[in-house]
Amino acid sequence: xxxxxxxxxxxxxxxxxxxxxxxxxxxxxxxxxxxxxxxxxxxxxxxxxxxxxxxxxxxxxxxxxxxxxxxxxxxxxxxxxxxxxxxxxxxxxxxxxxxxxxxxxxxxxxxxxxxxxxxxxxxxxxxxxxxxxxxxxxxxxxxxxxxxxxxxxxxxxxxxxxxxxxxxxxxxxxxxxxxxxxxxxxxxxxxxxxxxxxxxxxxxxxxxxxxxxxxxxxxxxxxxxxx
Numbered sequence: 507x508x509x510x511x512x513x514x515x516x517x518x519x520x521x522x523x524x525x526x527x528x529x530x531x532x533x534x535x536x537x538x539x540x541x542x543x544x545x546x547x548x549x550x551x552x553x554x555x556x557x558x559x560x561x562x563x564x565x566x567x568x569x570x571x572x573x574x575x576x577x578x579x580x581x582x583x584x585x586x587x588x589x590x591x592x593x594x595x596x597x598x599x600x601x602x603x604x605x606x607x608x609x610x611x612x613x614x615x616x617x618x619x620x621x622x623x624x625x626x627x628x629x630x631x632x633x634x635x636x637x638x639x640x641x642x643x644x645x646x647x648x649x650x651x652x653x654x655x656x657x658x659x660x661x662x663x664x665x666x667x668x669x670x671x672x673x674x675x676x677x678x679x680x681x682x683x684x685x686x687x688x689x690x691x692x693x694x695x696x697x698x699x700x701x702x703x704x705x706x707x708x709x710x711x712x713x714x715x716x717x718x719x720x721x722x723x724x725x726x727x728x729x730x731x732x733x
Contacts, residue, residue, distance in 0.1 A: 508540050508683035517543065521550045527641035528709045531613055532665040532685070535707065538611035539667075539683040601705075603632060603648055608670045608705050621646065629653050636707075644709040649673060654697030662711030664688040671704030673697060693717055 512520070512533050519525040520533045537543045599615035600607045603624055610618070620637040627633055630653025636644040646669075647655075654673065666686040673680055675694035680686060688694065698704040 507681055508542070510678075510680065510684040510686060511540065511543055512536065512685050512687075514546070517546050518550055518554075521547055521554060528638060528644070528711075529665065531638065531641060531644075532667050532707070532709060534613035535611040535667050536683065536685040538613055540685075601634075601646060603634075603705075610669060611667075614667075614669075614707055617644075624648075628656070630703075631655065638709075642709070644707060646705065647708055648703060648705045649696070649698035650703045651698060651701055653703070654695065656716050657693065657695040658716045659693045660688055660690050660710065661713065661715055662689070664708065664710045666706050666708045669705045669707055671698060671702050672700050673704040673706070674699065 516525065516529070516533060520530055520537075523530075525533070537547055598618060599610050599612070601610055601618060601621070602608075617636050617638065620639075622635045622637075624632050624634045630650035632648040632650075634646040636646060638644050649655075649671075657676075664687070666688070668680050668682050668684045668686070670682055672682070673696050675696045677694055
């Protein structure tokens, strides 16, 4: 069950196209997985479209004309979905690791060909960097059961989308589809305790800063792993 979503303002910025490419990608992938946010995005899109049309008109729009516009917008969206679904049939949307196949949301499946090979990090942690072009670099991260990232905080924003499985971080439990935003005010220790482990997609604006035990020795090198 999805419990954590982008804020209303973040969804509005996503629809307006005013958020950064990395934010747009992670929010788009969450929306692919979340029926609640799909409806929110439709509602925001319809509202912004109506406001734009009203602002461009010198005459008030009656209910009949507004209903006609709504029908046209719905038809256009349907046609776009059909085209995108045809493209999806041609696109591989599974990520593989050690014989396992993980289905990716549509927004992330576009980057499978730009994903490097998996490498094993400390403990039961795997990572595959993703070239996002102008947006920078993201990471697919897989935590085996009992695997996780040492306690850390952030110098910038960290965006995480849970793709498959679940994990906890000492504060909350996260499940498939959850959208997670962390920043310098957060310190946490992500770890997966489920049998199937957990696959996430993560984007960090600045390298992580480890805060506990021997992991602090990794700080001079954290940019090599998580940035």
